[in-house]
């Protein structure tokens with residue numbers, strides 16, 4: 634994963650693609666995004682998360698920062714996020730949401746803030762994961778490094794809870810989970826019974842930071858996007874059983890990189906996404922069972938992956954045209970989703986230059 638040679642190829646491609654996109658538009662190719670769109674960039678942080686939302690006004694929200702890199706000169710994930718910020722026209726990240734303190738989410742933060750300034754940091758409150766938990770030492774290190782950044786910068790810091798709205802003007806962000814809690818009452822779009830609860834398998838709580846993930850419902854116009862971070866399988870019934878408190882979604886950022894420790898049939902059937910995006914790597918996430926669950930959901934129109942899941946057969950990967958990174962040298966390609974004011978959603982794969990439009994429903 635820490636293939637430095639691969640990183641430099643990835644960044645070079647990103648920068649090259651920024652140029653290609655401009656050239657393509659000039660040649661009459663359809664631009665991926667237009668004026669008035671909410672743009673969402675799924676940065677390839679190799680099985681971590683980093684998702685950039687940019688409103689038509691330029692107001693921005695980044696969800697998570699990928700992993701740290703021992704290469705402090707050109708750190709892989711921070712550099713990829715900074716490159717995507719640049720091509721998106723983001724010179725300052727207005728809001729940086731940290732869903733939880735695992736290193737694939739908060740780890741890239743110190744290296745990122747050295748490249749792109751941040752206006753406000755948002756999180757679920759203090760870390761309570763100890764060194765006795767598997768991976769706990771790196772969680773503590775990531776949290777401590779984040780606290781140092783908070784102390785060193787003059788940026789605002791906000792702790793939020795289920796039921797809160799983030800102070801973002803251009804799109805609505807409602808917190809539905811955080812620090813182990815979930816919303817008590819259904820959202821306006823929720824409240825339906827969820828028959829999938831009866832047949833959905835049960836899994837044990839994991840007792841770590843994943844369960845404390847900040848989960849968010851992002852609304853732009855009538856378009857609804859669900860991002861629950863790495864919220865675990867055992868926590869999902871609190872949101873969707875026996876009543877679906879969340880309602881249905883246009884876009885589902887597949888929980889926990891598509892690992893089979895999240896994304897139960899109870900959740901996915903309830904939220905019934907039209908479009909799902911999995912931030913997996915070649916070897917992490919996008920479990921075959923997760924793919925089956927998403928593909929089997931009732932309203933699915935498009936499944937997108939950041940990488941081919943190399944341990945899966947073709948039936949347990951989406952179509953190659955919907956994958957940002959194929960097996961082989963690490964290209965670091967992102968995916969871009971644009972929500973147009975009309976409600977049409979476009980997903981662009983910069984690897985191929987192709988865009989798929991999903992008409993308003």
Ligand SMILES: [Zn+2]
Nearest residue numbers: 681735737863
């Ligand atoms: Zn993760």
